[in-house]
Amino acid sequence: MNEDILQINSVKKSFVRNIIDVRGKEENERFFIIDDLDLQIPREKITALIGGNGAGKTTLFNIISGFMSPDSGDIIYQAENKQMSIIGLLPYKITRLGIGRMFQDDHIFHDMSVLDNMLLADADDFGEFPFISIIYNRKNKIIEQERIEKANSIFKELFGEDNPFWEKRDEPAKSLSYGQQRLLGLARLFMGNYDLVLLDEPTAGVNPQIINQILIIIRSMVEEKDVTVFLIEHNMKVVLDLADFCSFMSHGKITAFGTPDDVIGNDEVRRTYLGV
Amino acid sequence: MLLQLLVNGLIIGSIYSIVALGYALIYNTTHIFHIAYASIYMFSSYMLLSFYINLNIPFIISFIIAIGLTILLSVLIEILVYRPLNKKRSSLNVVLISSIGIMIVVINIIAMFYGNETQILNPNISKSISIGNIIITYSQLAQFIVSLVLIFIFLIFLKFTKFGIKTRAMRDDSILCKVFGMDINRMRLMLFMLSALFAAVGSGLVAFDVGMDPYVGMPMLLNAIVALIIGGVGRFEAPILGGFIIGILQSLTVWVFSSRWQDAVTFILLILFLLLRPQGLLGEKKRAV
Amino acid sequence: MNYIFHIIIIINIYIILTVSTNLLVGMANLISLAQAAFYGFGAYLGVLALMILKLPMIPTIFFVMFFTALLSLIIAFPSLRLKGDYFILATLGFQLIVFTVLYNWISVTRGPYGIPGIPAPKLIGIIPVSGIIPFLVLSSILAGFVIFIFYKLVHSPFGRVLKGLRDDEIAVKSLGRNVTNYKILTFAISSAFIGIAGFIYASYVTYIDPTSFNLDEAIFILAAVLIGGTGNIKGPVVGAIFVVILPELLRFVGFPSSIAANLRQIVYGLALIILMRYRPQGIAGEYKLQ
Numbered sequence: 001m002n003e004d005i006l007q008i009n010s011v012k013k014s015f016v017r018n019i020i021d022v023r024g025k026e027e028n029e030r031f032f033i034i035d036d037l038d039l040q041i042p043r044e045k046i047t048a049l050i051g052g053n054g055a056g057k058t059t060l061f062n063i064i065s066g067f068m069s070p071d072s073g074d075i076i077y078q079a080e081n082k083q084m085s086i087i088g089l090l091p092y093k094i095t096r097l098g099i100g101r102m103f104q105d106d107h108i109f110h111d112m113s114v115l116d117n118m119l120l121a122d123a124d125d126f127g128e129f130p131f132i133s134i135i136y137n138r139k140n141k142i143i144e145q146e147r148i149e150k151a152n153s154i155f156k157e158l159f160g161e162d163n164p165f166w167e168k169r170d171e172p173a174k175s176l177s178y179g180q181q182r183l184l185g186l187a188r189l190f191m192g193n194y195d196l197v198l199l200d201e202p203t204a205g206v207n208p209q210i211i212n213q214i215l216i217i218i219r220s221m222v223e224e225k226d227v228t229v230f231l232i233e234h235n236m237k238v239v240l241d242l243a244d245f246c247s248f249m250s251h252g253k254i255t256a257f258g259t260p261d262d263v264i265g266n267d268e269v270r271r272t273y274l275g276v
Numbered sequence: 277m278l279l280q281l282l283v284n285g286l287i288i289g290s291i292y293s294i295v296a297l298g299y300a301l302i303y304n305t306t307h308i309f310h311i312a313y314a315s316i317y318m319f320s321s322y323m324l325l326s327f328y329i330n331l332n333i334p335f336i337i338s339f340i341i342a343i344g345l346t347i348l349l350s351v352l353i354e355i356l357v358y359r360p361l362n363k364k365r366s367s368l369n370v371v372l373i374s375s376i377g378i379m380i381v382v383i384n385i386i387a388m389f390y391g392n393e394t395q396i397l398n399p400n401i402s403k404s405i406s407i408g409n410i411i412i413t414y415s416q417l418a419q420f421i422v423s424l425v426l427i428f429i430f431l432i433f434l435k436f437t438k439f440g441i442k443t444r445a446m447r448d449d450s451i452l453c454k455v456f457g458m459d460i461n462r463m464r465l466m467l468f469m470l471s472a473l474f475a476a477v478g479s480g481l482v483a484f485d486v487g488m489d490p491y492v493g494m495p496m497l498l499n500a501i502v503a504l505i506i507g508g509v510g511r512f513e514a515p516i517l518g519g520f521i522i523g524i525l526q527s528l529t530v531w532v533f534s535s536r537w538q539d540a541v542t543f544i545l546l547i548l549f550l551l552l553r554p555q556g557l558l559g560e561k562k563r564a565v
Numbered sequence: 566m567n568y569i570f571h572i573i574i575i576i577n578i579y580i581i582l583t584v585s586t587n588l589l590v591g592m593a594n595l596i597s598l599a600q601a602a603f604y605g606f607g608a609y610l611g612v613l614a615l616m617i618l619k620l621p622m623i624p625t626i627f628f629v630m631f632f633t634a635l636l637s638l639i640i641a642f643p644s645l646r647l648k649g650d651y652f653i654l655a656t657l658g659f660q661l662i663v664f665t666v667l668y669n670w671i672s673v674t675r676g677p678y679g680i681p682g683i684p685a686p687k688l689i690g691i692i693p694v695s696g697i698i699p700f701l702v703l704s705s706i707l708a709g710f711v712i713f714i715f716y717k718l719v720h721s722p723f724g725r726v727l728k729g730l731r732d733d734e735i736a737v738k739s740l741g742r743n744v745t746n747y748k749i750l751t752f753a754i755s756s757a758f759i760g761i762a763g764f765i766y767a768s769y770v771t772y773i774d775p776t777s778f779n780l781d782e783a784i785f786i787l788a789a790v791l792i793g794g795t796g797n798i799k800g801p802v803v804g805a806i807f808v809v810i811l812p813e814l815l816r817f818v819g820f821p822s823s824i825a826a827n828l829r830q831i832v833y834g835l836a837l838i839i840l841m842r843y844r845p846q847g848i849a850g851e852y853k854l855q
């Protein structure tokens with residue numbers, strides 16, 4: 001088996017900007033947000049992706065998870081002795097292949113109950129085809145019960161015996177605090193069977209205590225579940241603490257890759273990104 | 277025969293163009309799916325009827341009063357219904373349903389007072405001129421000329437006045453406009469006024485030719501929407517092109533099949549465009565940011 | 566008494582229409598203006614089954630459900646490729662195309678002349694269901710059945726996916742669910758049950774013509790759902806009762822029928838405007854239209 005779970009090969013992605021100036025003249029301008037980007041993600045390791053605001057990090061995640069298609073280039077995913085290109089696949093197919101994702105702006109189901117948020121994330125979708133749950137009523141009940149148990153045990157494992165998530169399981173997810181919502185977004189990933197998860201700024205905007213919790217959860221993903229983690233992060237302390245490797249994105253390319261210490265110590269990174 | 281149909285198509289196309297232009301003024305800038313536009317269109321005909329026939333006021337003056345009242349209705353709709361929803365940041369679907377509600381209310385109020393029957397403005401058979409085999413009535417001629425003049429003035433207006441530039445800017449990004457200190461509410465109000473002007477003129481011209489009933493708005497609105505989609509959402513020249521295309525296509529349908537299939541052909545065209553070229557003939561593939 | 570029974574039958578028909586439409590509007594967040602087209606499919610297919618194929622009642626119902634669903638997919642597939650406004654516009658376009666075809670394809674549908682003399686459906690092949698009481702029973706059973714089925718669906722894992730869909734479509738995709746498939750299934754199920762309403766209507770009234778299935782009717786069905794409220798079962802049921810009872814009440818109060826017809830429309834219109842402003846979840850619904 002290849003050591004890299006994901007190989008990103010010369011991916012390009014451009015957007016068109018429509019500019020209208022004061023005199024009312026219009027112009028369209030095409031600019032490359034990702035420009036010939038190459039990157040390998042090592043298996044069962046934590047790789048961080050850093051770069052300035054608007055550098056195109058989230059765009060890269062969108063391309064990996066199928067929400068956007070690149071202009072050109074290829075992405076090879078290596079799962080269980082099977083190697084395949086995931087370009088052109090729909091997002092749900094990519095997820096089914098074992099690539100999970102947590103979004104920068106949450107995307108948990110705010111109006112659904114905390115528990116339903118977990119159940120809907122289950123890898124097994126039995127009963128979700130209409131009428132199946134009515135026809136196989138008994139089997140459906142058993143599976144639903146198992147799902148609930150699974151959610152409960154994930155909550156216990158991640159947040160301890162008496163956790164607020166299980167207590168508030170029937171309340172809408174929007175009743176959780178912001179930090180808790182992020183944690184729910186992470187916990188949800190444990191319901192699926194993922195080999196690779198993409199985390200977009202998991203620690204953004206949450207307090208230090210929850211950051212600690214998040215760090216522990218991410219580590220346990222890798223160490224206990226053998227998951228590979230690829231995360232975007234602006235908090236350098238988190239990167240230094242957590243990541244095995246770090247990549248720096250600028251001008252649409254990966255311009256530095258190595259251990260976090262190396263990359264953060266890199267002259268260019270210090271000058272252009274950290275501003276020191 | 278064919279030539280006559282094409283000329284008729286061109287004339288009705290010019291009406292579609294200005295009505296579609298009025299719709300585009302709202303849709304391109306506010307993204308409101310302005311179904312109530314159908315009732316605004318219909319309203320103008322009935323106001324004309326009241327002043328011209330019932331009160332016996334000269335046609336031109338009646339027409340101007342009707343246009344004024346139609347503009348007032350449009351302004352009221354914006355102030356009483358759309359603006360509060362916009363302020364609440366209601367979703368566009370909510371606005372759409374409200375718009376359907378307005379349409380139902382206006383149509384039925386008119387129907388209650390004027391009845392459901394067709395009413396006519398001009399009981400005489402319109403005089404006509406003939407060029408070779410082609411016969412054009414004076415009222416058709418008026419439709420064509422007035423529409424063209426209106427389109428022409430509008431295009432100049434859009435290109436060279438400050439309001440026109442603001443309109444185009446708002447089409448591109450209304451949040452940005454706010455940042456640049458444009459008074460969005462005032463802009464919207466002017467757009468609703470201008471849009472009603474187009475509807476009112478088109479409606480009056482058509483009513484003078486063929487009369488009206490309380491339900492004339494919907495078919496006209498649908499043609500306007502199709503014209504907009506075919507031409508291309510976003511550009512203000514587009515609904516003009518789309519309007520003429522539909523007018524001509526519908527006359528060709530009459531020639532090849534029969535007038536009963538006009539609607540089917542129009543909406544099949546709509547579906548084809550939505551699926552194969554959603555940006556329309558003049559639109560660009562992607563209008564980003 | 567017969568008058569009240571008649572009202573209840575009509576309410577039952579509208580309950581089937583609104584509860585089924587709610588699956589689209591209130592669960593999958595798909596605003597469809599083609600519901601009257603599906604209703605029409607159901608009615609005309611019912612006529613086909615009863616008059617030409619001479620099927621008994623139960624097979625007729627399955628026939629109608631199956632083929633209404635199938636025809637609805639012709640509309641669903643292209644429309645679902647479009648987002649937001651364009652989706653609504655596409656359903657509107659299809660609604661008008663279906664109406665024009667029903668109206669103008671005279672050799673098959675008899676167009677504006679309509680189809681009179683629709684025979685009573687036969688239970689177990691022999692016992693005809695006709696007259697007001699049998700229809701009261703039949704329509705109540707079918708409406709009850711539809712409510713039961715949709716209740717079950719909403720509270721099943723399938724319903725959970727739909728709730729996810731209306732809450733956050735991107736999240737559903739990212740969890741490995743094929744969103745397009747679910748929307749198509751929703752469309753098919755919703756239309757299949759709307760077909761039942763068409764079938765009851767046709768066999769109860771024994772006469773159909775295309776004007777019962779035009780754009781106004783599509784708007785009316787949508788209005789009924791939104792007035793009652795979306796997202797649960799209670800809302801659409803309340804909506805159906807409201808829109809059917811209101812005109813009767815207006816008549817009862819003593820408005821002349823010529824004005825009452827317009828007046829009730831005005832009430833529906835105002836109800837939509839006011840509800841959208843102050844209560845976008847409708848009278849008894851739980852989902853705020855997005």
Ligand SMILES: Nc1ncnc2c1ncn2[C@@H]1O[C@H](COP(=O)(O)OP(=O)(O)OP(=O)(O)O)[C@@H](O)[C@H]1O
Pocket residue numbers: 015016033051052053054055056057058059060104564565
């Ligand atoms: N669909 C789109 N169309 C046009 N431009 C886009 C689109 N999506 C993103 N962009 C632009 O691409 C740029 C990069 O966006 P992206 O979200 O990838 O940045 P990022 O590196 O994740 O930034 P941040 O650290 O702030 O999250 C931004 O300037 C954004 O405006």
Ligand SMILES: [Mg+2]
Pocket residue numbers: 057058059104200
């Ligand atoms: Mg980002």
